[in-house]
Amino acid sequence: MRTLSPGVTQRLLLRDDREARxxxxxxxxxxxxxxxxxADALKDPxxxxxxxxxxxxxxxxxxxLSVERAARLRNxxxxxxxxxPPLWECLDKETITxxxxxxxxxxxxxxxxxxTLFENFCLFAHEAVxxxxxxxxxxxxxxxxxSRFSAPELxxxxxxxxxxxxxIPGEGMDLTKAAFSPWDDGGLVPPDVPGALQxxxxxxxxxxxxxxxxxxxxxxxxxxxxxxxxxxxxAAFPGRxxxxxxxxx
Amino acid sequence: MTxxxxxSVGRLGFGLDWQYRDNYPQKMPDLCAKYAGxxxxxxxxxxxxxxxxxxxxxxxxxxxxxxxxxxGVAPAAPGGPNLELFTRLEAVSDVxxxxxxxxxxxxxxxxxxPLPYFTPPLFEREVADHVVxxxxxxxxxxxxxxxxxxxxxxxxxxxxxxxxxxxRVTDGADCDLLLDVAHVFSxxxxxxxxxxxxxRSLPLERVVEIHVAGGYIDPTFDNRYLDTHSHAVTPAVxxxxxxxxxxxxxxxxxxxxIGVGLGAxxxxxxxxxxxxxxxxxxxxxxxxxxxxxxxxxTA
Numbered sequence: 001m002r003t004l005s006p007g008v009t010q011r012l013l014l015r016d017d018r019e020a021r022x023x024x025x026x027x028x029x030x031x032x033x034x035x036x037x038x039a040d041a042l043k044d045p046x047x048x049x050x051x052x053x054x055x056x057x058x059x060x061x062x063x064x065l066s067v068e069r070a071a072r073l074r075n076x077x078x079x080x081x082x083x084x085p086p087l088w089e090c091l092d093k094e095t096i097t098x099x100x101x102x103x104x105x106x107x108x109x110x111x112x113x114x115x116t117l118f119e120n121f122c123l124f125a126h127e128a129v130x131x132x133x134x135x136x137x138x139x140x141x142x143x144x145x146x147s148r149f150s151a152p153e154l155x156x157x158x159x160x161x162x163x164x165x166x167x168i169p170g171e172g173m174d175l176t177k178a179a180f181s182p183w184d185d186g187g188l189v190p191p192d193v194p195g196a197l198q199x200x201x202x203x204x205x206x207x208x209x210x211x212x213x214x215x216x217x218x219x220x221x222x223x224x225x226x227x228x229x230x231x232x233x234x235a236a237f238p239g240r241x242x243x244x245x246x247x248x249x
Numbered sequence: 250m251t252x253x254x255x256x257s258v259g260r261l262g263f264g265l266d267w268q269y270r271d272n273y274p275q276k277m278p279d280l281c282a283k284y285a286g287x288x289x290x291x292x293x294x295x296x297x298x299x300x301x302x303x304x305x306x307x308x309x310x311x312x313x314x315x316x317x318x319x320x321g322v323a324p325a326a327p328g329g330p331n332l333e334l335f336t337r338l339e340a341v342s343d344v345x346x347x348x349x350x351x352x353x354x355x356x357x358x359x360x361x362x363p364l365p366y367f368t369p370p371l372f373e374r375e376v377a378d379h380v381v382x383x384x385x386x387x388x389x390x391x392x393x394x395x396x397x398x399x400x401x402x403x404x405x406x407x408x409x410x411x412x413x414x415x416x417r418v419t420d421g422a423d424c425d426l427l428l429d430v431a432h433v434f435s436x437x438x439x440x441x442x443x444x445x446x447x448x449r450s451l452p453l454e455r456v457v458e459i460h461v462a463g464g465y466i467d468p469t470f471d472n473r474y475l476d477t478h479s480h481a482v483t484p485a486v487x488x489x490x491x492x493x494x495x496x497x498x499x500x501x502x503x504x505x506x507i508g509v510g511l512g513a514x515x516x517x518x519x520x521x522x523x524x525x526x527x528x529x530x531x532x533x534x535x536x537x538x539x540x541x542x543x544x545x546x547t548a
């Protein structure tokens with residue numbers, strides 16, 4: 001699992017500019033590793049922290065910060081869950097919660113590999129679970145691709161935070177133009193899907209989507225269909241419609 | 250409460266979120282119709298397009314003046330305001346005939362991703378100056394005055410106080426200010442200062458709009474105020490509203506921001522409470538649709 005490289009936070013502590021101090025603030029709000037590293041540096045700041053940054057960080061109440069960070073992680077989980085409820089139906093809390101926590105505390109959180117925050121999370125989770133469960137990795141691959149082609153996320157705030165800080169979705173991916181995909185296609189070329197603007201695929205030992213193209217809502221064997229070798233295809237159509245299918249290989 | 254009680258003077262407006270238009274105690278058009286005659290204006294956030302703005306005007310606002318609450322243009326963002334988004338949203342302001350645009354000053358994204366919840370900026374001089382620069386750049390491409398809003402603060406960091414920061418922003422940009430009294434309360438709670446003192450530290454002479462909304466203090470951590478818009482307005486926030494109205498000589502509009510979790514009775518009760526407070530203060534809004542707009546770049 002990709003974790004947070006301490007080097008970035010260390011470099012931010014040494015830089016003497018507004019952007020670095022702002023990024024440090026954001027990292028403190030989401031990353032426990034960054035916060036711990038900063039707290040340690042403040043105990044013995046000589047040569048580790050720029051003087052101005054040191055005096056700015058001295059204004060941070062680290063106990064309040066830990067409460068704030070816990071609240072933000074809860075908000076992040078709820079945001080991801082509302083973006084794609086079926087994924088949460090597939091996975092139990094014990095599986096998904098540590099993955100979201102690890103995502104917020106990883107370099108991946110700060111690097112935009114996916115088109116959306118949800119796809120970015122799926123990319124992280126796909127890689128994080130790949131060694132222990134191919135099934136989970138494939139599930140994250142499937143949901144990540146669906147998110148990639150879907151309408152942009154609505155950024156409505158969770159219920160227990162300031163509702164006047166709601167956002168607006170971006171333009172989303174221009175599906176008429178080819179774009180580099182961060183997903184591994186497993187060497188498979190997606191079939192020609194009539195009417196589709198784009199399609200991506202990957203091999204899986206599980207069917208994952210049923211005859212009607214419905215996404216899994218459980219990882220029970222009955223819900224996943226017959227085991228075998230499949231090419232999972234996700235295709236984007238005009239109007240932000242997304243379709244998925246499992247083709248036997 | 251009937252319209253007769255307030256002599257049909259609309260003293261306050263609603264602050265609404267277009268994303269939740271079907272999730273209020275009533276659908277947005279029905280809600281606006283229910284309070285017709287008691288509303289001075291509407292403020293709306295998250296209108297994504299001119300077409301949505303047209304629907305909003307036709308179904309909700311009618312002849313009421315409208316404030317366009319922007320959704321993440323973010324002059325405080327490290328790279329400055331998102332002028333692509335801002336320019337795109339000018340078409341929304343055009344349809345609304347916006348009296349002004351506004352937005353909470355804060356950080357709205359991590360890289361290209363909107364944050365699930367925004368963050369107040371570092372209260373530092375260099376950040377205030379950066380916000381000033383951002384507001385100036387926004388002014389160059391818009392025909393509508395931009396009014397920065399004091400953000401909600403569940404955590405405050407930086408060597409300036411909220412008051413010092415917003416004096417520097419509004420003086421530097423020579424702009425008006427949107428005072429959210431619940432946000433003022435959240436800051437006071439976070440830094441454990443008297444909320445009256447925090448209010449008095451702000452540039453009240455620049456305030457043209459006040460936001461008020463419900464929320465509550467986190468029961469597990471008492472220096473964290475949650476500005477939910479979905480709970481009753483706390484008495485301290487009502488106190489702040491009363492004092493702010495009395496001390497903001499250029500105040501033109503009071504906006505009651507409502508959330509989707511608010512029940513119809515709570516909404517009505519708080520609307521009446523705010524309406525009564527404004528009537529008692531003998532304060533009336535002076536907000537109207539602009540009769541014409543300056544050419545882009547000269548506003």
